[in-house]
Each structure stands twice: as C-alpha cells, then as structure tokens.
Amino acid sequence: MLAGEMSTKADGGLYFELYWGENLAEAWSYGPEQAKVLAAPDEKAPLPLYGFTLPEEPFLMAERTVRGWRIHLPPNVHVEHKARGDAFTSLPDNQRVQDQGRTSVALADGMTLRLTEGHLSLLVQSSVVKERVGPLQWKDMGWLVIVALLFLSLPVGFLLAGPTPERAAESNARALQQAADKEAARRKAMGLEKPMRPITDAERSQQQSDAGPEVHIPATFRAR
Numbered sequence: 540m541l542a543g544e545m546s547t548k549a550d551g552g553l554y555f556e557l558y559w560g561e562n563l564a565e566a567w568s569y570g571p572e573q574a575k576v577l578a579a580p581d582e583k584a585p586l587p588l589y590g591f592t593l594p595e596e597p598f599l600m601a602e603r604t605v606r607g608w609r610i611h612l613p614p615n616v617h618v619e620h621k622a623r624g625d626a627f628t629s630l631p632d633n634q635r636v637q638d639q640g641r642t643s644v645a646l647a648d649g650m651t652l653r654l655t656e657g658h659l660s661l662l663v664q665s666s667v668v669k670e671r672v673g674p675l676q677w678k679d680m681g682w683l684v685i686v687a688l689l690f691l692s693l694p695v696g697f698l699l700a701g702p703t704p705e706r707a708a709e710s711n712a713r714a715l716q717q718a719a720d721k722e723a724a725r726r727k728a729m730g731l732e733k734p735m736r737p738i739t740d741a742e743r744s745q746q747q748s749d750a751g752p753e754v755h756i757p758a759t760f761r762a763r
Contacts, residue, residue, distance in 0.1 A: 552666030553601055553608055553646075560658055568666050569601075587637075591616065592661045594641075608646040609636075610663055616654040623649040628756040638738070655734065 553576060557565040567586060569576055577597035578586035586600055592615040601610050612618055612635075619627040620634070632654070636643045646652065651664040 551607070554664050554666040556662040557588070558660040558662070570666070574603050575599060588661070591654075591656050591661070602643075607648075608650060608665070609643050610639060610646055611643045612654065613656065616656045616661075617668065618643075618644070619655070621653075623651075623653050627651075627653055689717040733754075 552571050553566045553569045553573065555564060555565075555569075556673055557574075563589075569585075576586050576599075577584060578588040578591075578593065578600040579597040580589045580593075581587055581596070584597055587601070596615065599611050600610050603609075609611055609669045618630040618635075621627045630644065636645070637758075644652065646663065646665060648665065649719050651662055654661040654663070
C-alpha cells in the first residue's frame, strides 16, 4: 500500500519525543489547529530541533493534508516505523514519497515514526488530543450547580442529623445498661448471682464453738 493510500486521521494533533540514546530529552505536542510544524536549531522555533542535519532553516518537518499529516524527512536520518503494540522496523521504500529531491511519508493512524541521526532519535506520532476543550455549555453549568449544592448540603445535613443532648443522654443510658447486663452475665457464670446475706448470731456462736477451747496466755511469757 502506498503512502498516499494509507488511512490517516485528518482531525488529530501531532506529538514529538526527542531521545538522546534511551533517555527522553524533550517532548512537544501540537493541536489539530496547527497547519504545519517548522523545525530549526533555535529555541524560538515551533520545533526547536538540535543535532539533526536540516537542508534549510526553518525546515518544514510536518504539514497537514486533507488526509492527515505528512512528515518530511531530514536527508541524513534513518527512518523506522511501527504500528501500535509492534516493534520498530525499517520504513519500506513504497511508503516514501519523493518530490523535488525531498522525501516524505504519510503518518498513518496508529503509526509511530522514529527518525535517528547519531545518538538522537525523534519519535513522531498522532496526538491523543483531537480538539481543544471548548467553553462550558449550559448543561455543564447545570451539573456544576448540582455538585455545588450537594457539596454545601453535607455540613447542613451533619448538623441536622448530629447528636443532641437528648440523643446523647439516650446513648449514655444504653451504654450503662449494656455494661450492667455484661456484669450480670459474668457474675452468673461464676455462680455469684445470689446476693450475700449477713451472718446470724447462731451461726457466729457455732463458728466460735468449732474453734476449740480457749487458751489464756499470761502477760509475761519466757521461753528457754
């Protein structure tokens, strides 16, 4: 399939990543309203590109067509491509377009290009951002009002449903009753559920009689 016949997206943006070896050095994103991307070794350029051989400055790196983006290749780069989820492979000659000594390639949907010169690699792919976020619509304002009312109603609901003195007293009474019930169950398990009674005079006399005869010890007692 020729590059001009490949399926591309005409409404998407463009995304560049510049790598030094395996390390990401820079990244740039261009929205769908961008008609072309010019590159030059200049910080003020739309694409400030250093380390690549450019036939002129600024260099037309990318331009939008009716079918999507066309990427113009610098003369000394090694070009690879891959589909989403695949590994990079060399770009076939039948996907390169020659025009007045310049080489370009149409960026297909889901394709990533890797342009390598020396230790530098420039990755080019379609941007996931298709359009800029527009102004808020009336329906969006309605949702914002609803969310704001729900947010403001939370403190009011907490105050209305919060503890009052009567509810606090009821809660304390329930806690005391639960503690008393637990103590009663514990005493019953230990056999202490019957209350103790006072000792009668007859029981006290019986205890004294069971103790044996009384022994009187003199005030002065000496042992050898």
